[in-house]
Amino acid sequence: MKIRRMAAAAAAAAVLAPLLVxxxxxxxxxxxxxxxxxxxxTAAWNVNYWSGGEAFARGQxxxxxx
Numbered sequence: 234m235k236i237r238r239m240a241a242a243a244a245a246a247a248v249l250a251p252l253l254v255x256x257x258x259x260x261x262x263x264x265x266x267x268x269x270x271x272x273x274x275t276a277a278w279n280v281n282y283w284s285g286g287e288a289f290a291r292g293q294x295x296x297x298x299x
Contacts, residue, residue, distance in 0.1 A: 274298055 268276070274297035282290040 270298070 274294055277297055278290050278294050281293045285293075
């Protein structure tokens with residue numbers, strides 16, 4: 234009897250563990266942390282620097298921080 238109970242508990246844990254991980258990840262994505270203006274502009278700087286060069290990134294940085 235104990236073996237069946239342990240097997241059932243192990244099977245339930247194997248099924249429920251991934252669901253718990255998915256639920257936790259979904260909750261974290263539902264309420265993302267708000268970035269500050271500086272953090273947003275820094276992220277944009279990285280994209281602008283690699284796509285348009287340093288001069289373009291500087292102009293976009295000034296516009297973003299204004």
